[in-house]
Amino acid sequence: xxxxxxxxxxxxxxxxxxxxxxxxxxxxxxxxxxxxxxxxxxxxxxxxxxxxxxxxxxxxxxxxxxxxxxxxxxxxxxxxxxxxxxxxxxxxxxxxxxxxxxxxxxxxxxxxxxxxxxxxxxxxxxxxxxxxxxxxxxxxxxxxxxxxxxxxxxxxxxxxxxxxxxxxxxxxxxxxxxxxxxxxxxxxxxxxxxxxxxxx
Amino acid sequence: xxxxxxxxxxxxxxxxxxxxxxxxxxxxxxxxxxxxxxxxxxxxxxxxxxxxxxxxxxxxxxxxxxxxxxxxxxxxxxxxxxxxxxxxxxxxxxxx
Numbered sequence: 143x144x145x146x147x148x149x150x151x152x153x154x155x156x157x158x159x160x161x162x163x164x165x166x167x168x169x170x171x172x173x174x175x176x177x178x179x180x181x182x183x184x185x186x187x188x189x190x191x192x193x194x195x196x197x198x199x200x201x202x203x204x205x206x207x208x209x210x211x212x213x214x215x216x217x218x219x220x221x222x223x224x225x226x227x228x229x230x231x232x233x234x235x236x237x238x239x240x241x242x243x244x245x246x247x248x249x250x251x252x253x254x255x256x257x258x259x260x261x262x263x264x265x266x267x268x269x270x271x272x273x274x275x276x277x278x279x280x281x282x283x284x285x286x287x288x289x290x291x292x293x294x295x296x297x298x299x300x301x302x303x304x305x306x307x308x309x310x311x312x313x314x315x316x317x318x319x320x321x322x323x324x325x326x327x328x329x330x331x332x333x334x335x336x337x338x339x340x341x342x
Numbered sequence: 343x344x345x346x347x348x349x350x351x352x353x354x355x356x357x358x359x360x361x362x363x364x365x366x367x368x369x370x371x372x373x374x375x376x377x378x379x380x381x382x383x384x385x386x387x388x389x390x391x392x393x394x395x396x397x398x399x400x401x402x403x404x405x406x407x408x409x410x411x412x413x414x415x416x417x418x419x420x421x422x423x424x425x426x427x428x429x430x431x432x433x434x435x436x437x438x
Contacts, residue, residue: 143377145354145387150346150432153356157426160360163376225404225411227372230365 164228174333174340177281179213181329188322195315204266204313210273214244235287243280247273267313270321271304278304281328292332300324346432349394350425354379354387359422362397362414370410388412396421 148156187209194203226233250272258264278297285293303324307317350356357377362368374384388410391397396418400411414422 143354143357143379145352145383147351148353148356150429152353153346153351153425154429154433156353156356157360157422160357160376161364164361164364225369225409227369227375228365229367234366 164230174337177329177333180210180277181325181333183210183213184325185322185330188318188325192315192318192322195318207266207269232287236284239283239287240280243276246276250276267317268308270313270317271307274300274304274307274321274324277325278328281332285332290332290336292335293328296328296332299327346428347421347425349390349396350421352387354383355391356425358384358387358391358412359396359414359418362412363419363422367411367413370412373412391418 187206191203191206194206195201250269254266254269255264278300281293282295282297285291285295303320307313307320350359354377357379358373361373361376370381370384370388373379373388374381377384379387388397388399392399392412394417395415397412398415400413402409402411
């Protein structure tokens with residue numbers, strides 16, 4: 143392309159052509175990878191935790207759930223993420239949504255620790271239903287932004303599990319399986335479906 | 343009839359502004375790839391758009407490499423809107 147004068151019709155064609163070019167290739171594939179990384183981390187951690195608690199009866203095994211922060215730390219401190227060539231408005235909106243969701247996770251952990259220190263009762267059991275609600279909201283909002291129905295409605299499964307846990311009030315070992323299955327339903331399966339759509 | 347903005351009525355500058363219309367930020371290599379322009383020519387046109395206040399140019403060092411990124415300003419967005427309105431007016435007169 144050169145710096146040459148164009149006629150009026152060429153101008154309109156050029157504008158629409160350039161806008162079309164920005165739409166092409168701005169797929170969500172990378173973000174689906176993030177869904178899969180966190181989804182599988184949750185599923186594997188759920189199974190490992192359930193197995194340890196089931197066979198040892200030790201409730202302390204629930205601390206394996208802190209493994210959920212591993213992908214975040216690896217990504218932040220060990221992965222070289224070059225700045226993308228282009229940032230769309232959707233990219234930045236999704237980034238902000240998950241920043242807020244991530245902050246909610248961190249603040250909940252901090253709040254539980256502070257309350258635990260003050261009351262001498264460190265109870266992380268509410269972390270599980272709250273995490274399902276937070277992650278579900280983030281996934282649903284992502285689905286709305288990228289117009290992917292499979293992400294919008296499947297978090298209701300997680301919400302159902304979270305409400306069930308909240309009404310029970312105290313953590314049981316099968317909550318681990320419930321948690322892992324919820325992530326399978328609203329994060330892993332939808333991410334695979336969406337990725338397959340890109341391949342097609 | 344309204345005058346067409348001479349700054350935008352050029353193939354490469356119009357392409358750059360149109361590309362930046364639907365993204366928040368794009369770097370130099372992205373713009374070069376999409377416009378198929380030479381680096382030298384693209385740099386000159388980016389400078390002209392930047393001097394007019396149509397785009398904002400940010401130069402930084404990322405991982406020891408220089409990176410130039412551009413984003414459309416409100417002034418640039420308004421100018422493109424005005425330009426499209428003028429085009430519509432012009433083409434409308436041709437048809438009627």
